[in-house]
Structures are given as C-alpha cells and as structure tokens.
Amino acid sequence: MIAWKDIVRPIEAVIYKSDCFQQAIRVMREHQTDLALVKDDDNYVGYCTLSLLLDHIGDGGQIDETVTYQTDMITVPETSEAEFPHNITLIVSENRKQEATGFVTLEDARNKMNAYRLKELNEMLHGSGIGIVKMNLHYEIEFMNEEAESILGIPSDFLLLRNYKTLLTMEKDLDQVAQGETMINVSSSFNFKEMNGNFYPLRIDGKIKGIVHIFSLKEAFEKAVQELDFVRNIYSDLHAVYASSQEQIIVVDHSGKVLRVAGSFLENFWGIETPEDMVGNDWGRYTEEKKMEPDIFNMCVTQRQKVSALQTTDLSEKLWSVATPIYHEGQLERVVILLRNISEKKGSGMGENRDMSEQVAEANQLGNEVVYRSEKIETLLAELHRVAQMNSTVLLEGESGVGKEIFANNIHTSSPRHDQPYIRVNCGAIPEQLIESELFGYERGAFTGADRNGKAGYFELAHNGTLFLDEVGELPLNMQVKLLRVLQEKEIVRVGGTETISINVRLIAATNKDLEHMVQMGEFREDLYYRLNVIPFQVPPLRERKEDIFPLAIYFLEQFNQMYSFQKKFTSEAIDVLEAYEWPGNVRELQNIVERLIVLSQDDWVDEDIVVKALYGRSGSTKEEKPFAVEIMPMKEAVEKLENELIRQAINRYKTATKVSEVLKVSPATISRRMKKWKGGGENANV
Numbered sequence: 001m002i003a004w005k006d007i008v009r010p011i012e013a014v015i016y017k018s019d020c021f022q023q024a025i026r027v028m029r030e031h032q033t034d035l036a037l038v039k040d041d042d043n044y045v046g047y048c049t050l051s052l053l054l055d056h057i058g059d060g061g062q063i064d065e066t067v068t069y070q071t072d073m074i075t076v077p078e079t080s081e082a083e084f085p086h087n088i089t090l091i092v093s094e095n096r097k098q099e100a101t102g103f104v105t106l107e108d109a110r111n112k113m114n115a116y117r118l119k120e121l122n123e124m125l126h127g128s129g130i131g132i133v134k135m136n137l138h139y140e141i142e143f144m145n146e147e148a149e150s151i152l153g154i155p156s157d158f159l160l161l162r163n164y165k166t167l168l169t170m171e172k173d174l175d176q177v178a179q180g181e182t183m184i185n186v187s188s189s190f191n192f193k194e195m196n197g198n199f200y201p202l203r204i205d206g207k208i209k210g211i212v213h214i215f216s217l218k219e220a221f222e223k224a225v226q227e228l229d230f231v232r233n234i235y236s237d238l239h240a241v242y243a244s245s246q247e248q249i250i251v252v253d254h255s256g257k258v259l260r261v262a263g264s265f266l267e268n269f270w271g272i273e274t275p276e277d278m279v280g281n282d283w284g285r286y287t288e289e290k291k292m293e294p295d296i297f298n299m300c301v302t303q304r305q306k307v308s309a310l311q312t313t314d315l316s317e318k319l320w321s322v323a324t325p326i327y328h329e330g331q332l333e334r335v336v337i338l339l340r341n342i343s344e345k346k347g348s349g350m351g352e353n354r355d356m357s358e359q360v361a362e363a364n365q366l367g368n369e370v371v372y373r374s375e376k377i378e379t380l381l382a383e384l385h386r387v388a389q390m391n392s393t394v395l396l397e398g399e400s401g402v403g404k405e406i407f408a409n410n411i412h413t414s415s416p417r418h419d420q421p422y423i424r425v426n427c428g429a430i431p432e433q434l435i436e437s438e439l440f441g442y443e444r445g446a447f448t449g450a451d452r453n454g455k456a457g458y459f460e461l462a463h464n465g466t467l468f469l470d471e472v473g474e475l476p477l478n479m480q481v482k483l484l485r486v487l488q489e490k491e492i493v494r495v496g497g498t499e500t501i502s503i504n505v506r507l508i509a510a511t512n513k514d515l516e517h518m519v520q521m522g523e524f525r526e527d528l529y530y531r532l533n534v535i536p537f538q539v540p541p542l543r544e545r546k547e548d549i550f551p552l553a554i555y556f557l558e559q560f561n562q563m564y565s566f567q568k569k570f571t572s573e574a575i576d577v578l579e580a581y582e583w584p585g586n587v588r589e590l591q592n593i594v595e596r597l598i599v600l601s602q603d604d605w606v607d608e609d610i611v612v613k614a615l616y617g618r619s620g621s622t623k624e625e626k627p628f629a630v631e632i633m634p635m636k637e638a639v640e641k642l643e644n645e646l647i648r649q650a651i652n653r654y655k656t657a658t659k660v661s662e663v664l665k666v667s668p669a670t671i672s673r674r675m676k677k678w679k680g681g682g683e684n685a686n687v
C-alpha cells in the first residue's frame with residue numbers, strides 16, 4: 001500500500017488569507033516555488049499559484065490587493081492509502097494531532113504513484129525474463145524495466161525518448177494500438193533480438209496516453225511453451241498411471257488440508273463418491289470419524305520422517321499406507337500419502353474374505369495360506385474348491401516355485417476329507433530303489449535293512465485322505481506302471497507281501513515338467529498321463545499375475561519380521577522394484593529375496609537400492625543401472641534405456657538371444673551386439 005506520507009512534500013511556502021498579492025510573490029520567490037498554501041489562523045484553507053497571480057495582474061489587478069486563492073483542496077490522514085479524489089487539485093496530509101505534515105498536487109501524486117508502481121513492477125519482474133517498455137503517443141520511450149534493457153542489450157539511458165516505432169521491426173502497425181487495439185503474441189525484432197510479446201494501449205482517465213510493450217525473448221518463450229507442453233504431457237501420463245494404479249494418492253498440506261486426491265479412489269473405504277469431495281477438506285475430519293486408524297498423517301508430521309502403517313477403516317477394512325513428508329527450506333510443506341487396499345488380498349481358506357494380518361497370523365500357524373490378489377488366482381481357487389468336493393484326481397502343472405504344493409494342500413483342506421490324513425510325497429527326492437516300498441509299504445523281512453515289523457507306505461497312510469504326489473514327472477517308468485495299476489484297482493500289495501489292501505485315496509499330482517512332451521519323448525507313460533490328467537490346472541507364473549507380488553511381499557515380510565523379531569518395512573519405491581521384476585523363480589524366489597532383504601537391510605526401511613542390489617546384483621543408486629523408470633532425460637537416452645530394459649527383461653524370461661530376438665522382432669545380431677556392449681562395461685553391464 002502506498003500512503004499519503006510516502007508522496008507528500010514538506011510545506012514551506014505559506015501565506016495568510018489576509019496577505020496581499022505582493023506578499024504571496026515574495027514568499028514564492030523566497031522558496032523558489034510556484035505554489036503557496038493559504039492559512040486562516042491555524043488551518044489551511046486553500047492555495048495560491050503563480051498562474052493565479054499572473055491572471056490577477058493580467059486582468060488589471062493591483063499587487064497590494066488581498067490575495068485570492070483556490071479551495072479545491074482536502075485534508076487527509078497521512079497514514080491512509082493514497083487514493084485520488086475527484087474534483088480536487090491539492091491534498092494536505094495531517095498527523096494524528098491534526099497538524100499538517102505535507103502537501104501534494106494531484107498531478108504530482110499521480111506521477112509519484114506511477115514511479116512507485118513501476119519500481120515495484122521492476123522489482124517483481126527482476127529475473128523473470130519479461131521486458132516492459134512504455135512509450136508515449138509519439139512512440140518515444142518513457143520507461144523500460146531492467147529486464148527490457150538486458151533483453152534488448154542496450155542501456156535505458158541510451159534508449160529513453162528515442163522513437164521505439166522506428167527502432168522496432170514488426171509486421172503489425174503500432175498506430176492501431178495507439179487507436180485502442182490490443183495486439184497479442186506479436187513477433188518483433190530489435191538489435192538482432194527476436195522477441196515475442198503483447199502491445200497494450202495505456203489508458204489514463206479513460207484516455208489513451210501511450211503504449212506498453214510486454215515481451216520476452218522468442219527463444220525463451222518457445223522454450224517455455226515446449227516446457228509447458230512437456231509438463232502437460234507428463235501430467236496426463238501421470239494421470240493415466242494413477243488411474244491404472246492400485247494405489248490411492250492423497251496430498252495433504254502442512255496444516256492438514258487435503259490438496260489432491262489421485263489414483264484408484266478407495267470409495268468403499270470412506271463412502272466418498274468422488275475424489276473432488278475430499279479436496280479442500282481437513283484430514284482430521286476423516287480421522288475423527290475413524291475413517292482410518294492410526295492417523296498416518298499425524299505420525300508423519302510428529303516423527304518428521306517417512307512412516308508406514310497398516311490402517312483399519314471404519315468398515316474394518318485394511319489399508320497399507322506410506323506417508324512421505326516433503327520439506328521446503330526446512331519447513332514441512334506437504335505430506336504425500338500412498339494407500340493400498342490390502343483387504344482385497346483374499347485368503348483362500350474356505351472362501352472367507354479375511355484381511356492381511358489375519359492371514360499372516362493363521363499362515364504362521366499353518367504355513368499353507370494362499371495369499372493373492374489377482375483375478376487369475378481367484379478364479380483358480382474357485383475352481384479348485386469346486387473340484388475339491390469331488391474325488392477326482394487333480395493334476396497341477398506350473399513352473400517351479402509357483403505354489404503348486406500350497407494349492408494341493410488347499411484342495412485337501414477345502415475337501416470333505418479335510419479331517420483325514422494329507423500325505424505329501426516328493427517323487428523326485430526318494431532314491432529310485434526305495435520308491436516302491438515308500439509308496440506301497442513292505443512286509444516284515446522284505447529286504448535287508450527293512451523294519452522288522454514291516455511298514456505302511458504312503459498310500460496306506462493316506463487312506464481316506466489325500467495323497468499328493470509332487471514332481472510326479474520324476475517317477476521312473478517301471479514305477480509309473482505300478483502306480484497306474486494302483487490307481488485303476490484301488491488296492492495295493494506291500495513289497496514282499498501277498499495280501500491286497502484296499503485303499504481309498506484322493507490323488508493330487510503336480511509337475512513342473514511338460515508331461516505331454518515327456519509322453520511324446522517316451523519318458524512318461526501315456527496311459528498314466530491320461531489317468532492323472534483327469535482335471536488339470538495350470539498355476540500361472542508370478543510374472544503373469546504381478547498384482548500378487550505386493551501382498552506376497554508384505555506377507556513374507558511379516559513372517560520374517562516375526563521370525564527374526566524385526567519391524568522392517570518396505571518403502572513404496574522398493575515395492576515398485578519388486579513389482580517390476582520378472583521373477584523367474586516365482587513365489588519361492590520372492591520368499592527367498594524378502595528374507596535376504598530383511599537380513600541385509602541396515603535399518604527399519606527396506607529401500608529401493610537394496611532391492612535392486614538383491615535382484616540385479618548391483619546398486620540402484622547408479623543412474624544407469626536402475627531398472628527402467630520414467631524420468632526426464634534426453635529422448636535418445638530414454639529410447640536406449642527402454643531398449644536395454646526390454647532386452648534385459650526378455651533375457652530374464654527367455655534366456656537365449658535367439659528367442660529374445662524372435663520375441664522382440666529384431667535380428668539376433670542386434671541382441672548380441674547389445675549384450676557385447678554391456679559386457680564391455682556399457683549400460684546394464686550386469687544384466
């Protein structure tokens with residue numbers, strides 16, 4: 001605000017109402033001014049100007065006559081804001097004691113105000129790259145800011161009062177602006193500088209008094225437009241990412257006001273229909289209503305660090321949250337809260353919908369809980385549960401470590417046989433010569449070293465229950481014949497015995513081999529294959545159900561935390577890296593990695609860096625070695641990075657350069673060239 005005291009000048013030339021013209025001339029001469037204030041006793045009642053005196057004499061008046069004066073004058077408090085009154089020419093300011101402290105004519109006041117404003121504008125625009133030139137209606141430059149000087153490359157001393165119109169080269173006609181037209185986005189050049197800007201008519205009291213040119217260097221302008229475009233693209237990309245993410249992102253300012261809500265909105269949790277309903281509200285409102293507990297925002301603000309927590313909502317659902325504080329110059333500015341719905345991670349046990357911590361607790365006891373979130377596993381489990389009610393043989397196929405055993409166990413526990421024995425046999429782990437006696441048992445004295453009393457085999461032990469033959473593809477051919485016979489006749493004869501024993505067993509077989517291919521190669525009996533393949537199920541590899549990585553990682557983390565008495569947590573970036581990995585070793589590999597991470601991490605946070613190191617055998621902190629992530633970089637570099645990442649992932653999955661080239665539809669030479677480059681120490685040398 002500009003106050004009157006900032007623009008008035010001291011009162012010096014004063015005459016009295018009763019003084020004559022001669023006295024007025026003397027006072028003005030003495031103070032070298034053309035204006036004197038007129039006083040009546042202690043009050044100022046008007047002012048007398050030199051032109052008034054001249055008019056008086058010109059009209060034949062005498063100089064010894066009593067002075068005449070003007071009264072279009074007001075008195076204002078000196079601290080009030082300078083605002084221009086109508087029909088007034090002179091303003092006198094006074095202090096609290098109502099003593100006059102200064103005066104100013106309206107015209108002077110306007111000029112001073114303009115000078116102030118220009119100074120302020122100049123300061124505001126300092127470093128902004130925006131130049132301002134003000135010219136009068138003769139196009140003479142009357143003012144230019146420092147930015148204009150530096151853009152034009154010529155000091156204002158040299159340019160002031162020069163004709164801007166003749167200096168500037170442009171296609172448009174400045175006369176039109178002088179007539180009131182505003183010109184936007186006009187290209188012009190001056191002193192070899194290309195500029196882009198707007199011309200405005202300058203109106204004072206409704207009349208056009210000049211022209212203002214506001215401009216920036218064209219290259220800076222174009223760069224800004226490109227940057228804006230870039231930012232806009234990133235913004236819409238981010239929105240697309242948010243929209244497809246399974247996370248909820250809430251940005252809260254330091255005072256607790258919700259600034260932004262993005263991502264898959266967790267409508268079920270709070271009964272809030274759209275993200276907009278939340279923006280502008282106080283975060284405390286949601287915690288007061290016990291929408292989520294504990295209050296992750298408060299935890300983050302008080303602990304002044306990134307925190308994570310399992311939160312319960314008022315509908316008893318579970319969220320896994322990470323709150324990250326953002327500081328600016330040491331002050332907390334915002335907290336970014338990332339929420340994941342983990343209630344949807346269903347446990348399979350008898351179809352209930354249980355949350356993560358219950359699953360963990362139970363699984364710790366049982367160790368056979370199926371943790372998942374993907375549709376694929378949901379469908380698979382639903383089918384397994386249906387099949388579990390019957391007695392049919394089930395064949396579980398899938399890569400090593402996908403969880404076949406856990407699904408087999410699940411069939412048993414959800415079948416009517418669940419309170420009967422469940423026997424698991426790893427066919428690949430029993431020495432060949434013992435397989436028969438292990439499966440079917442033996443009679444006393446059947447062979448040297450055998451138990452004196454004889455022993456029941458797995459089939460007998462599993463009577464009325466379930467027998468799970470894991471790695472069934474490892475059975476030698478002669479055993480396959482015997483197994484087939486048992487399956488057909490539903491009876492066994494112990495080794496060394498003669499008596500047939502009826503058995504009622506539900507068989508589940510599993511393999512990570514391609515049994516059909518083995519049949520073609522003569523390595524597996526076709527008749528047994530069809531016997532086993534009554535109801536086949538494919539357990540999909542982890543890379544085809546990436547949604548399961550997060551719940552599984554948290555599940556194993558909790559298990560190992562308990563085992564090692566740790567309280568470690570993943571950062572969300574660490575989870576991102578886990579989700580981006582291809583997991584050739586499937587869930588077993590994930591389980592092993594989580595254990596390694598928990599043991600290796602130095603503090604309570606398992607971060608991105610350590611995960612990258614564990615998965616790729618190198619540190620994530622070296623820029624080139626990070627797994628692919630969107631970041632701002634030169635396009636060429638980004639393309640190469642993407643190509644490297646594609647090739648790396650393809651190698652992880654398909655192992656050979658020929659297959660990789662087939663999948664990526666490039667020549668094998670391209671792949672091997674790139675691999676050579678890595679080996680030579682270039683990017684992704686550790687792939």
Ligand SMILES: Nc1ncnc2c1ncn2[C@@H]1O[C@H](COP(=O)(O)OP(=O)(O)OP(=O)(O)O)[C@@H](O)[C@H]1O
Pocket residue numbers: 367368369370371372398399400401402403404405406407470511512552587588591
């Ligand atoms: N969905 C799951 N939820 C919880 N744990 C799982 C899940 N899937 C696999 N696991 C765990 O991962 C490990 C490997 O699983 P499992 O042994 O069942 O795999 P598999 O397919 O039978 O492997 P293989 O073919 O090598 O025998 C086990 O410790 C198992 O408990």
